[in-house]
Amino acid sequence: MASYPKDRFDEQPDDVERVGAHRGPKRRGxxxxxxxxxxxxxxxxxxxxxxxxxxxxxxxxxxxxxATPAEPVSTPEPVETVEPLTDPATIDPERALTIDVLNGSPESALQTSVFDELTTAGWPMGSAAPASARDIEDTYVYYSNPDDEDVASGLVSTLGVGEIRFVEPDVFPAAELTIVLGSDYLPSGE
Missing domain, CATH: 1.20.5 (Single alpha-helices involved in coiled-coils or other helix-helix interfaces)
Known part of the structure; x- marks a missing residue:
């Protein structure tokens, strides 16, 4: 190994506690x-x-x-229920109601049999057709005029199944009331 001549940098004073050229001892902690x-x-x-x-x-x-602060729970106001109009003969002719039937159940031609039953019972029927979907589970009676809620409730009572739902007038523009039959509807006699 080569040895180099000593110069002034090789001799360090004893009072400097340095290790290497620039490092001092590490502080505790x-x-x-x-x-x-x-x-x-x-x-x-x-x-x-x-x-x-x-x-x-x-x-x-x-x-x-x-956590977000919990909103105070308010008790809902009592909803005024309407007496179902179950006798179609008591419907005022000036209301000019029409009822459409759409079949959303997998059973074919169910809309025609329901249409015929309601027509025979005296309800003001419009038309019957298959719905765009054939896998609807629940039967609904849709109405677009709040004054027709009594007739919608009466139709649910007559059918024996279903719920009423209020919709905007442009949802079912062809009729004031629309029955959408679901797979929960059982034709009378079954």
């Missing part, structure tokens, strides 16, 4: 400071992420200080 910074950064990222999730998901995630 220096590793804990780095660990504390890493712990702080992790906490900020975790809590920031939980807060962002709670805002995005609209859930409280079960964390008390991220």
């Amino acid at each position: 220096r590793g804990w400071i780095g660990f504390a910074w890493a712990l702080l950064a992790t906490g900020v990222l975790v809590f920031g992420g939980l807060f962002a999730l709670s805002q995005y998901l609209d859930d409280d995630l079960g964390i008390p200080f991220f």
Whole structure:
């Protein structure tokens, strides 16, 4: 191995506690400071992420200080029920009602039999046709004029199954009331 001649930089005074050219001895506790910074950064990222999730998901995630305050529960106002009009002879002719029947059940020609039964009973019928979907489970009677709720309730009573639903007039523009038969409807006699 080659040896080099000694110069003034090879001799260091004894009072300088340096190791190498620029390093001094490590101070005690220096590793804990780095660990504390890493712990702080992790906490900020975790809590920031939980807060962002709670805002995005609209859930409280079960964390008390991220929970949104509960809205006061109000009791609904009593709904005025309308007496079902079950006798079609009592319908005022000036109302000019028409009732359409759509078959949303898998049974074919069910709309025709229901149409014929209601026509025989005296209901003001319009037309009968298959619905666009044949897998509808529940029967509904749709009405677009709030004054026709009594007739819609009467149709549900006459059919023996179904619910009434208020819809905008442009949903079923051909008739004031539309019956959509679902697979829950059983024809009379079954």
